[in-house]
Amino acid sequence: MKQPPLKKWLLAACISASFATAQAAKVEFFDEIDTGPTPLTMEQHRYLAFGEVMFDFYRHATFDAINQLLVNQQLALFDEETDYAELLLGDLYVTYGLPESAETIFNRLLKKDILSHTRAQTWLHKAALHYREGNLAEAAMILDDKKVEGLEPEDEARRKLMLANILMAEGDFTGALDYLNGVAIETNEGRYATYNMGVALIRGGHEKEGLELLNSLLNLSATNDQALALRDRAALAAGLTQLRSDQLEGAQLSLRQVRSDGPFSEDALLALGLTNYRAGAVKRALPLWLEAVSRNSSHPSVQEALMLAPRAYEELGGMPQALAGYKYAASQYREALKDLQRAIENIGEPGWAENLLPDDVNEVGFLPANSEDLAQGGELSYLYKLFSSNAFAQRFQHYRQIHQIKTMIEHWERALPALEETYQIQQQTLSRNLPSVRKQISQHQKKQEQVMLASDKLSTAIPNYVDMSSPGDVANAEQAIMWKKVDAMAHQFGRLPDSTHDNALRLRRVRGLLLWDIAHQSIEQREKQIQAATELEEESRILAERVAAVSMQIRDATLRTRDDLGQRLAQQRSRIADIKRMSEETLAALEQSMQADALALLRANQKKLADQLAEAHLAVARLQDTSVSSDTKQRTGS
Numbered sequence: 001m002k003q004p005p006l007k008k009w010l011l012a013a014c015i016s017a018s019f020a021t022a023q024a025a026k027v028e029f030f031d032e033i034d035t036g037p038t039p040l041t042m043e044q045h046r047y048l049a050f051g052e053v054m055f056d057f058y059r060h061a062t063f064d065a066i067n068q069l070l071v072n073q074q075l076a077l078f079d080e081e082t083d084y085a086e087l088l089l090g091d092l093y094v095t096y097g098l099p100e101s102a103e104t105i106f107n108r109l110l111k112k113d114i115l116s117h118t119r120a121q122t123w124l125h126k127a128a129l130h131y132r133e134g135n136l137a138e139a140a141m142i143l144d145d146k147k148v149e150g151l152e153p154e155d156e157a158r159r160k161l162m163l164a165n166i167l168m169a170e171g172d173f174t175g176a177l178d179y180l181n182g183v184a185i186e187t188n189e190g191r192y193a194t195y196n197m198g199v200a201l202i203r204g205g206h207e208k209e210g211l212e213l214l215n216s217l218l219n220l221s222a223t224n225d226q227a228l229a230l231r232d233r234a235a236l237a238a239g240l241t242q243l244r245s246d247q248l249e250g251a252q253l254s255l256r257q258v259r260s261d262g263p264f265s266e267d268a269l270l271a272l273g274l275t276n277y278r279a280g281a282v283k284r285a286l287p288l289w290l291e292a293v294s295r296n297s298s299h300p301s302v303q304e305a306l307m308l309a310p311r312a313y314e315e316l317g318g319m320p321q322a323l324a325g326y327k328y329a330a331s332q333y334r335e336a337l338k339d340l341q342r343a344i345e346n347i348g349e350p351g352w353a354e355n356l357l358p359d360d361v362n363e364v365g366f367l368p369a370n371s372e373d374l375a376q377g378g379e380l381s382y383l384y385k386l387f388s389s390n391a392f393a394q395r396f397q398h399y400r401q402i403h404q405i406k407t408m409i410e411h412w413e414r415a416l417p418a419l420e421e422t423y424q425i426q427q428q429t430l431s432r433n434l435p436s437v438r439k440q441i442s443q444h445q446k447k448q449e450q451v452m453l454a455s456d457k458l459s460t461a462i463p464n465y466v467d468m469s470s471p472g473d474v475a476n477a478e479q480a481i482m483w484k485k486v487d488a489m490a491h492q493f494g495r496l497p498d499s500t501h502d503n504a505l506r507l508r509r510v511r512g513l514l515l516w517d518i519a520h521q522s523i524e525q526r527e528k529q530i531q532a533a534t535e536l537e538e539e540s541r542i543l544a545e546r547v548a549a550v551s552m553q554i555r556d557a558t559l560r561t562r563d564d565l566g567q568r569l570a571q572q573r574s575r576i577a578d579i580k581r582m583s584e585e586t587l588a589a590l591e592q593s594m595q596a597d598a599l600a601l602l603r604a605n606q607k608k609l610a611d612q613l614a615e616a617h618l619a620v621a622r623l624q625d626t627s628v629s630s631d632t633k634q635r636t637g638s
Helices: 006-018 020-030 042-058 062-074 083-095 099-110 116-133 136-143 153-170 173-180 188-203 207-218 225-244 248-255 265-278 282-293 300-315 319-348 372-376 379-387 390-461 477-491 501-520 522-560 565-637
Strands: none
Touching: 042 062, 042 083, 062 083, 062 390, 083 099, 083 116, 099 116, 116 136, 116 153, 136 153, 153 173, 153 188, 173 188, 188 207, 188 225, 207 225, 225 248, 225 265, 248 265, 265 282, 265 300, 282 300, 300 319, 300 565, 319 565, 379 390, 379 565, 390 522, 390 565, 477 501, 501 522
16 A cells, blocks of 8 residues: 555644634534434324313313314324324314314214223214204113223213113103113212202103102212202202192101202202291291391292281281381392393493303303303392303304304404514515525535545544655654654755764664654554544534535525515405305394393293282382271270
8 A cells, every 4th residue: 555645644633724714613512412312203293282182171171272282283293093182072063063074073983993981982972963963862872782882981971971861852751760870879970970860860750760860869979069069959859749748747858958158058948938838837838038137138939938928927916027028038039130220231232242151261160151140230130040051052152162262363363564564574584594694504514524635634644554665654754743843854864964973873773763763653653543534524514514504494485585474464364354254144143042031031030020019019008908998996996
């Protein structure tokens, strides 16, 4: 192999040193980039994205969960092959009132070869969709089929409850009981199903069986407000049933289990007073009705008690107390009529439905509405039947969801000008800077290629063995400088002053010692040279990758200046306007429908109160006439 001269090694060293400053700057910048751990796989990305969806799902943010799923579908993270995401999207569509979209997903899943557990869940969701839409026959055919076998315990309880409700609606109470017995009564679902079954049996003429179910709820321990309220309601229903059948003792035992501070305490006080009154214990009924009279005067049971309390006084001979009671009842009825009129006027104003929306868009519960303003004016007491209606609750839920869509559209509408302005600024910045950036990267690319060629040349020039024919090639920097001087003196020794024999011997000794020193460290120096050449080659390769990455970014930026994003943003403005208009029209129609129902209920209450007020005035007039007649008879007799 040809021996590399000293100047080749020095040339390579100079070339590498000439780019040291430029490379140092670039390496310092790029070394700040953390390459990080191994990139996530597609399944890991899906797992994280689905976790975000489930977070929104469990905090009842169904709208956000749907958006997350649809966005991930557009990103090709979820598709028709991700069965779990498809099943959840179908369930959310059902919740959001989109049955056609939900059924499309369910039918697509059922045609696929999916796990038996997922298939059973899909059939259950489809049955729930038919159940919610009122197609009870279709729902029952699915729920009572083997295709829903293998469900989780919670889903199995849900299946049995739906079947029990369907059979109750058909009047098959025996069949409903068979399914109901398979649901644990200690759960919330079991409690509600037992209550509904008990009431259905009573209405169907099976009073004894219905009372047994209602009484079974009274013996259960309740630890939360929901369970306590349901137990109070069961006790009230059992007491009223026994009161209608003249089972006065049983009615009293049931009604006394209603909490005095619960939501059904006014109804229980009224009914408990009636049981004593029918038993002939008017003195026992009077304190109960007086306690009811001291409660909220807008409650229907309290309004009934307003007339019953003075009637009890009248039967006990307390005419002054009875007259005062009837007058007090008349004044309370007048105030209630004023509250009703204010409620009617309030409901007739635009924006009434929007005022019902809670501050938290994800709020759930028995009454997911802003009830504070209604309660202050007494309006809520008259609309409780309306809010407890399933049809009204569904419309109000749709109103909330569409209002949420409208709010999101308005947010997009406000953000669109900023997006358009940002896009214009980006286009201008890219158009202004791209030419100079392309020129600079072209220059850097040429320099990088030169460095790579020099590093390759240097690596090739290093011999595979230690060659002492050119000592400077295997010496370190200090030894190479010394050797150059000594070798030059040896070649010019005869022409130099004092070129004596003694000096020639001294020069030969120095030259020999230097050669020995170079040879002694030659193997170590050669390894260092190989290592330095390898590092230079690796840095050149890394620099080439970074230049290529920057070039790719420049190409992407160039393509960005030619895209149609500006045109698509302009098109979104008209689309947003159309969606906003449709949502406003839908909200107005829903509000009008809810207003009509609320006004009809309030006017019915208004008529009832007017009749009660007239009855109170007649009672006052009757007692006053009786009092005048008694005074006249007393004066005549005297």
